[in-house]
Amino acid sequence: MVDGFETYLDTHAGEAQLLLERLCSQPSIAAQHLGMAEMAELVESLLVGAGFNTRRLCVEGAPPAIYGEQRGSSPYTLLLYNHYDVQPAEPLELWHSPPFEPTVRDGKLYARGVSDNKGEIAARLSAFRALRGTSGELPVTIRWIIEGEEEVGSPHFEAVAERYADLLRADGCLWEGAGFDVAGRPTLVLGTKGLLYVQLDVQGAGTDAHSGSAPILPSAAWRLVEALASLRAPDGRVRIPGFYDAARSPTPAELEALADQTDMETEMRRAYQVDAFVDGLTGMALRKRQAFSPTSNIAGLLSGYTGEGVKTVLPARAMAKMDFRLVPDQDPQDILAKLRAHLDAEGYGDVRVSELGSAEPVVTPFDDPFVQRVIGIAESYAGQPPSIAPIIGGTLPLLGALRRHVGVPGLSAPGNPGYWASGAHAPNEHIRLDDLARAVRYNCHMFAGLAYGCCIVS
């Protein structure tokens, strides 16, 4: 059996942190085409070091996805998904240490990507090294794909999944991962929201002008503000006709899972530095809103002069970046068409809409055998049932392509060392180092448990 890995972990305590610091020292911002080739190389070399046969899955226009395969002692085949790209680090001035210089403070490791999701790459690598170091081989066959465009909406994953579907087939898939909650319960995630990411551009006059001409010239900034205001009521409800039509109601099993979740409100308020959530929501109402409400979010706004002091300019251009998070069974292309139709109908035909990314919502049903098996492993590890999210606010843009071309059931399990206050996508992203050790240990149990059954904790 494989429980000997505990000894390995005790004698190699700093290994996962070293791996993680190497991963986080290399910038890899897909949106800015920064460091992607170097990062692909680093990831591939680390997979080789953990015993994988690797290859690069290439499609035109994308940084290569790194693929690794390693045969295990049981016939069970598990697909793992991660991404080696990270979000941009801006606003840089809010970081207390440079985002690409991993820094330990008070038992926490700070760096862009340390939680989302290089931490999980390191935790998985470390688990494989431990399992091999203990038994000489892995308990299950692992197929691992690590792409480089998750944070820009995985625009080429469709092509990758289609071309390399045979490499990706497996009995189950562990997506980019979840963690443990404040009560020490493992959290499982069965679904992610869909996403439509667009940029709205408005052109007013052909050139910036002295604002003294404001009475007689078109204003790009006002036009954008008015177009945006037409999209959403102040109470948050999206005004685009038909926006909610395809949103299905939560099932009884989903509502039951929400009701059984650990109360994380205090931690979430502290993490986001808010006194209360919108509309004073709490309890089940808060959980339902978070899980099953689609949103229209303004991710960026830019027009005219934004520097220090005063500039009296009438800007010629204005821009907004928006993301719509979608619930089952909303379709991003349908929402895009409705957005365009709404703007046209409201007289904003001149507002240009460019799609920068899209993903469909994906949910794995509770009664899938893979789901039931992972629930059992999680419970046996923790001695209490996991806290299960039927769907989370985040998006894994690749899941739709994976479902269509590969058809493997999947979920997120606690292999990621991040926690509720990690600040993914925000300044000062970090993990707690204790959580990293736990993630490695959990991963070992998970991989072993899938091979031998659920009761591997002594």
Next chain:
Amino acid sequence: MVDGFETYLDTHAGEAQLLLERLCSQPSIAAQHLGMAEMAELVESLLVGAGFNTRRLCVEGAPPAIYGEQRGSSPYTLLLYNHYDVQPAEPLELWHSPPFEPTVRDGKLYARGVSDNKGEIAARLSAFRALRGTSGELPVTIRWIIEGEEEVGSPHFEAVAERYADLLRADGCLWEGAGFDVAGRPTLVLGTKGLLYVQLDVQGAGTDAHSGSAPILPSAAWRLVEALASLRAPDGRVRIPGFYDAARSPTPAELEALADQTDMETEMRRAYQVDAFVDGLTGMALRKRQAFSPTSNIAGLLSGYTGEGVKTVLPARAMAKMDFRLVPDQDPQDILAKLRAHLDAEGYGDVRVSELGSAEPVVTPFDDPFVQRVIGIAESYAGQPPSIAPIIGGTLPLLGALRRHVGVPGLSAPGNPGYWASGAHAPNEHIRLDDLARAVRYNCHMFAGLAYGCCIVS
């Protein structure tokens, strides 16, 4: 008599351009505290070189205003106003040559400030050098103040005018100047709009968040968009209660002047690169809107991620810069109070409003003797009556202080080499070099005319 200056001008043809290139090579961006000390030094040295006794008018917190005085052969005393600061040069990527490297292309000189208003400083300096070079002295006594904060709303001019009122008294004042229109008519400007410049800041959650939390967290960007949308109807009408209360109607003389203006619509459409003006305005309706409509303009918008590609962030902060251009007899402090009251009444008490600058509208009446005298000189120079703007969209923030503490009547006359397409405040600001020569010549006539009467053209 002084008409000998024509000979001087012919033999010193490049002098004004050289002076102007020196002035424009030195950045002097008040908003960014860039190059102000160096610019003050350069201006003072050029005034000394043109025969002025200079001193620095200092008040705490401001770059020094440069003051020069030179006694003339007649008792007439003329006050001149200019400013040595310029607008920020952003967006830099739209400039075809660096903004602080004066560059000649196709008979035009490109640089930030070349039109607004270093061109006029150069044209006045050059006129004084010509008049002295011809007669050994100036025809009138000149008092010249050149401040360094006009483009940030002249926040310290009130203190300067109060402390140094005795130095500024004169029979009339030529403000920062006007030019010639497309028909070759001199243009006179009798008034400028008031200004209220504010920054609106909104804080949502305490930190940027992953946009997957958008269903339950406050959004600073949406909050700002909604607050802005409450301020203005899509037709441009300002919704702040009482905003228009103090706006007086144009007088018959003002309407008559508007009707007599040269038609500049083609040139303006070309300069702003628009097919039409707002609401399809043309003719008198266009002129009335431009002259007598107060505006609320969005000069800048910023929130979240504005770089390349995709970042799925829920930004914690959002900011807008706004300028309100005001007509007689609107008062900027009254408008500020009404803006605050409106936001509070609409439920936007959390939207922070910071005043970054203000100025009252100032108009000199048609029947002022100084106005009549300048009209006569302009007509005698051009052989046709000037085109007169009772009020323009721009603002000279110092005029209120000048009126209160000094009381000298003023206007803008064609001493500025800029033209309707100069792009003041915009990228690729430029003048036509032929206009620079004309501005110098006109200034010579103007100064001589004020001393000796209006008929100095042979």
